[in-house]
Amino acid sequence: MPMSTIKTNKGAKFTLHWPSLDEYTTRVKRQATIMYPKDATTAVHLLDLFPGAHVLEAGTGNGSMTMYIQRAIQGPGSHLDTVDIRNEHSLQAEQNIERFWRGIYRQGITFWRSSGGLERVIKRLNGSDQGVDHLGPSSAELETETTLTASQLKKKKMESMEKMPPNPHSPDHQYDAISLDLPDCKLVLLDLMPLLKNDRPMCLYMVNMSQILDLAKWLRSNCKELVMERVLEIGWKEWTVRSAAVRSKVKGRVHVGGFGAVSLLPPSPSSGERDESVPDYGPDNIPDDALGWVCRPVQLPRGHTGFLVQLRKNST
Numbered sequence: 001m002p003m004s005t006i007k008t009n010k011g012a013k014f015t016l017h018w019p020s021l022d023e024y025t026t027r028v029k030r031q032a033t034i035m036y037p038k039d040a041t042t043a044v045h046l047l048d049l050f051p052g053a054h055v056l057e058a059g060t061g062n063g064s065m066t067m068y069i070q071r072a073i074q075g076p077g078s079h080l081d082t083v084d085i086r087n088e089h090s091l092q093a094e095q096n097i098e099r100f101w102r103g104i105y106r107q108g109i110t111f112w113r114s115s116g117g118l119e120r121v122i123k124r125l126n127g128s129d130q131g132v133d134h135l136g137p138s139s140a141e142l143e144t145e146t147t148l149t150a151s152q153l154k155k156k157k158m159e160s161m162e163k164m165p166p167n168p169h170s171p172d173h174q175y176d177a178i179s180l181d182l183p184d185c186k187l188v189l190l191d192l193m194p195l196l197k198n199d200r201p202m203c204l205y206m207v208n209m210s211q212i213l214d215l216a217k218w219l220r221s222n223c224k225e226l227v228m229e230r231v232l233e234i235g236w237k238e239w240t241v242r243s244a245a246v247r248s249k250v251k252g253r254v255h256v257g258g259f260g261a262v263s264l265l266p267p268s269p270s271s272g273e274r275d276e277s278v279p280d281y282g283p284d285n286i287p288d289d290a291l292g293w294v295c296r297p298v299q300l301p302r303g304h305t306g307f308l309v310q311l312r313k314n315s316t
């Protein structure tokens, strides 16, 4: 579908175009809070991604960051392992990715769904699960379990049935970058270290400064191998730059709406009818002698979304 214009029965014009990745990720069906384009694109930059890279991501959520990563790495030999603890999130993400531009970013992704979360998938990836398909307690172990309620036991049984994909990598495989958007990721960092190449980055999405401070203190006493290089809060200040009719120069009574609004004629106060003798000046048909320009920030809420924390492995 090339870009085209359609008109409603009331005469309003719309243009149709293929959604950009930004438009798609912010409007598609959601199961989880997404990483917004301003953060996702910066995270791609902090992760220093390149075509052919191997990346580990957790949690997959809605698949927004997954698509930004894929767009940066997809190419011969690339691979993205993405992990979520919630089945429904991961399934939604996979569907979202398959539906974007007929699935151009789907190839080369392994979706890991495990109620044991990243912690459990790491065992599969580092080979410590000995290659079994499920990593939960065995049925025999569960039979002897007496401390759990019936629903806890049911959940554990379901976990024990969980199928995991085979590890697609060689035993000594390491990633070029790791991206984490999890409620609390500190405790898995030590287990992730062997999976990350030396001198390569990790990017953590964290919502508040106390979490980051906590992480900094924890790294200092538990993981000197990870260096906190940068903490960023990404601002996004959008401006509008467009033409508008200058009221004093337009002959007749023309109402120019707020900045960025299409100039429309208000109804005449006496009759309630539009005054057809005054032309309707939209943004593209303003006469030259009435042309002015508007440049100012768009007044939209673009508040705090989160922080990006760049860490680097330094095992020298």
Ligand SMILES: C[S@@+](CC[C@H](N)C(=O)[O-])C[C@H]1O[C@@H](n2cnc3c(N)ncnc32)[C@H](O)[C@@H]1O
Binding pocket: 032, 033, 034, 035, 036, 058, 059, 060, 061, 062, 063, 064, 065, 066, 083, 084, 085, 086, 089, 116, 117, 118, 119, 181, 182, 183
């Ligand atoms: C904020 S969402 C991620 C959004 C995602 N980055 C995006 O752009 O769409 C956080 C996700 O982490 C998942 N999660 C929470 N704890 C986890 C764990 N231990 N292992 C894997 N995923 C986990 C949640 O189920 C949720 O889908």
